[in-house]
Amino acid sequence: GAVVSQHPSWVICKSGTSVKIECRSLDFQATTMFWYRQFPKQSLMLMATSNEGSKATYEQGVEKDKFLINHASLTLSTLTVTSAHPEDSSFYICSASGGTSGGLNTQYFGPGTRLTVL
Amino acid sequence: GESVGLHLPTLSVQEGDNSIINCAYSNSASDYFIWYKQESGKGPQFIIDIRSNMDKRQGQRVTVLLNKTVKHLSLQIAATQPGDSAVYFCAETLQGAQKLVFGQGTRLTINP
Numbered sequence: 001g002a003v004v005s006q007h008p009s010w011v012i013c014k015s016g017t018s019v020k021i022e023c024r025s026l027d028f029q030a031t032t033m034f035w036y037r038q039f040p041k042q043s044l045m046l047m048a049t050s051n052e053g054s055k056a057t058y059e060q061g062v063e064k065d066k067f068l069i070n071h072a073s074l075t076l077s078t079l080t081v082t083s084a085h086p087e088d089s090s091f092y093i094c095s096a097s098g099g100t101s102g103g104l105n106t107q108y109f110g111p112g113t114r115l116t117v118l
Numbered sequence: 119g120e121s122v123g124l125h126l127p128t129l130s131v132q133e134g135d136n137s138i139i140n141c142a143y144s145n146s147a148s149d150y151f152i153w154y155k156q157e158s159g160k161g162p163q164f165i166i167d168i169r170s171n172m173d174k175r176q177g178q179r180v181t182v183l184l185n186k187t188v189k190h191l192s193l194q195i196a197a198t199q200p201g202d203s204a205v206y207f208c209a210e211t212l213q214g215a216q217k218l219v220f221g222q223g224t225r226l227t228i229n230p
Contacts, residue, residue: 109161111160
């Protein structure tokens with residue numbers, strides 16, 4: 001149980017275009033979803049926390065107009081990187097909490113999406 | 119802000135030996151801790167968790183130890199196997215809070 005999927009697993013886009021990444025909880029209802037980015041050989045950096053039906057809460061330094069987050073249902077959240085630039089190239093990972101297994105605050109992570117902006 | 123590491127500490131062990139991965143957490147008020155395993159190109163995978171009212175918890179081949187006095191967490195992996203090769207992250211949070219704060223991670227390499 002507690003499976004989280006992401007789509008696409010990798011994407012290459014041109015500078016200036018927008019890219020949408022989907023995060024789905026497959027077998028549980030995720031009241032909260034999180035979006036992280038991870039640079040090579042570094043830890044996960046939280047970008048934003050998204051509660052279903054509410055506006056996302058962004059971490060300091062994360063541009064909310066550039067990284068649009070939508071959490072319209074208990075099983076789906078999307079991250080749209082708008083006007084992507086090469087410095088946005090990274091590994092984007094979502095997680096979801098709200099499953100019945102695991103302990104409090106347990107987040108179940110998706111497999112990640114590798115974004116490369118040319 | 120969240121932990122950002124400029125490089126990953128590396129631990130190399132012989133296959134079959136026990137591995138001990140250490141983590142120093144930052145917030146003395148944190149009361150819930152989780153270890154994650156991340157294989158290359160994949161998302162983190164939950165391994166084991168522990169609440170602050172415990173100092174030890176065992177799972178299948180893994181044991182987590184918590185020392186609140188020195189804000190130290192460790193993950194012990196028994197009889198390390200090639201499939202254990204990955205980066206291991208500790209994460210801390212407050213029960214009831216939503217955010218996790220991740221440590222910098224340790225790369226575990228298994229020598230045949």
